[in-house]
Amino acid sequence: MDTTHEQNIVEVQIMAAVASGDTQAFERLYHVYEKRVFQYVSTFVRDQTVAEEIVVDVMVAVWRGACTFTNTSRVSTWIFGIARHKAIDALRKVIRSEHESMALDNVAHLPNPAEGPVESIDRKQVAALTRQAIAKLSREHQEVIRLAFFEDLPYEEIAILLGIPVNTVKTRVYYAKQQLKQQLDRLLSRESVP
Amino acid sequence: MTEPEEKLGSEVHPAATLLPWYLNGTLREEERHEVARHLRECQPCRTELDELSRLRQQVKAAYADLPGLSPQAFRSVIATIRQERRDQPERQRVFRWERAGSSSWLDALDRWLRPMFAPRWVPVLASTLIIGQLALLLWVAGKEPAIAPRNIPTSTDGVVSRGIPTATARYRVAFQETAPEGKIRTVLHDIRGRIVDGPSPDGFYTIEVPASDQALLEKQLESLQRQADLIRSVERLKS
Numbered sequence: 001m002d003t004t005h006e007q008n009i010v011e012v013q014i015m016a017a018v019a020s021g022d023t024q025a026f027e028r029l030y031h032v033y034e035k036r037v038f039q040y041v042s043t044f045v046r047d048q049t050v051a052e053e054i055v056v057d058v059m060v061a062v063w064r065g066a067c068t069f070t071n072t073s074r075v076s077t078w079i080f081g082i083a084r085h086k087a088i089d090a091l092r093k094v095i096r097s098e099h100e101s102m103a104l105d106n107v108a109h110l111p112n113p114a115e116g117p118v119e120s121i122d123r124k125q126v127a128a129l130t131r132q133a134i135a136k137l138s139r140e141h142q143e144v145i146r147l148a149f150f151e152d153l154p155y156e157e158i159a160i161l162l163g164i165p166v167n168t169v170k171t172r173v174y175y176a177k178q179q180l181k182q183q184l185d186r187l188l189s190r191e192s193v194p
Numbered sequence: 195m196t197e198p199e200e201k202l203g204s205e206v207h208p209a210a211t212l213l214p215w216y217l218n219g220t221l222r223e224e225e226r227h228e229v230a231r232h233l234r235e236c237q238p239c240r241t242e243l244d245e246l247s248r249l250r251q252q253v254k255a256a257y258a259d260l261p262g263l264s265p266q267a268f269r270s271v272i273a274t275i276r277q278e279r280r281d282q283p284e285r286q287r288v289f290r291w292e293r294a295g296s297s298s299w300l301d302a303l304d305r306w307l308r309p310m311f312a313p314r315w316v317p318v319l320a321s322t323l324i325i326g327q328l329a330l331l332l333w334v335a336g337k338e339p340a341i342a343p344r345n346i347p348t349s350t351d352g353v354v355s356r357g358i359p360t361a362t363a364r365y366r367v368a369f370q371e372t373a374p375e376g377k378i379r380t381v382l383h384d385i386r387g388r389i390v391d392g393p394s395p396d397g398f399y400t401i402e403v404p405a406s407d408q409a410l411l412e413k414q415l416e417s418l419q420r421q422a423d424l425i426r427s428v429e430r431l432k433s
Contacts, residue, residue, distance in 0.1 A: 021279065030268065034262055034263045034267070035262035038263050039257055052264065055263055059271045063278070123255060126252055127258075128256075128259075130253060131260070145253060146257065148214045149253040149254065152219070153218075154221075155212075170202075173214050174202065177214070177249060180253075181249065184249075
């Protein structure tokens with residue numbers, strides 16, 4: 001049994017407690033998901049204040065709807081499903097400026113051009129570059145990269161969450177990864193040029 | 195909407211598309227074996243796996259470093275749900291797991307029943323009822339019956355019947371060959387009798403009837419004897 005599966009079993013128990021009205025269990029669930037939901041919502045809505053408002057809505061919806069959780073998917077898939085729905089809803093309402101920049105773009109530390117390959121620069125710099133590269137991907141690619149690489153969701157659950165066939169999930173993740181690598185290589189080579 | 199990048203090129207190995215889930219450990223057992231077997235034979239896919247593994251680490255680090263929500267968001271959510279708790283203290287929130295394949299019906303029943311026992315007075319009432327029933331049962335079991343039927347065995351007889359025995363009598367009856375089955379059934383019904391043996395080689399049946407009253411049995415026998423068009427012969431057997 002993999003770790004994410006064990007984690008889901010624990011989360012299902014927490015959900016049962018939340019469904020029975022246990023506020024402490026809900027607080028636990030909140031702390032597990034607040035940042036993850038916030039970041040996921042941020043792939044749709046770039047305004048951090050709006051994203052935060054959406055997360056508040058999502059977490060209240062989780063509390064109210066815990067009794068409707070059917071345990072046919074992971075808890076994370078269920079919560080991200082609510083978040084996705086609310087984020088897309090908000091996206092339709094929010095008027096964004098054409099040149100709005102994402103917070104992810106504002107990377108403080110870029111690698112020293114003299115340092116060369118990715119292995120030679122420190123972890124924070126790699127993380128910053130990776131964020132920059134992710135921010136350059138399409139929203140669809142950012143979303144699947146996050147769900148498959150960070151949230152470790154099975155492809156079947158991603159398919160349910162996104163409402164697309166499993167083969168499309170596999171293909172999309174494959175090409176998202178290619179795009180991410182290209183962006184990273186481009187950023188690295190730009191930094192390497194004196 | 196169909197996007198061009200949604201279709202895989204023919205040069206891409208199908209196993210390569212499963213590598214992200216091979217890495218995050220969510221593939222089914224048979225798929226995992228299939229990918230592992232392919233990786234042993236395919237150098238490009240092994241390179242792809244290394245690259246994916248490195249990228250996955252980088253993505254995890256990139257997201258982990260991002261800031262989370264402000265504490266104000268947490269306060270806002272908690273204030274909302276606490277208000278709802280105050281407004282609806284008796285709200286029963288039950289999982290809808292009857293549809294779920296992975297949860298047993300016992301779990302679902304447990305979750306359905308559990309909220310019913312949430313108020314403190316419910317377990318007290320339930321315990322009182324159970325104790326009361328137990329006491330009543332012990333009292334009834336301890337009482338001797340006022341009039342015991344003569345032919346009901348008692349524990350002192352050595353054998354205790356599980357059923358409720360009744361006194362019976364038996365008749366030896368031979369029906370006329372021309373007697374219709376429907377009329378025979380009516381006779382049996384009228385005397386509340388049942389055929390327990392027969393027919394013998396000479397056409398006799400043994401019929402058992404309830405025998406709570408001897409006078410009634412005598413009348414019953416006379417009645418049977420009068421129905422000569424149906425009954426060729428009838429006699430009461432000694433019990």
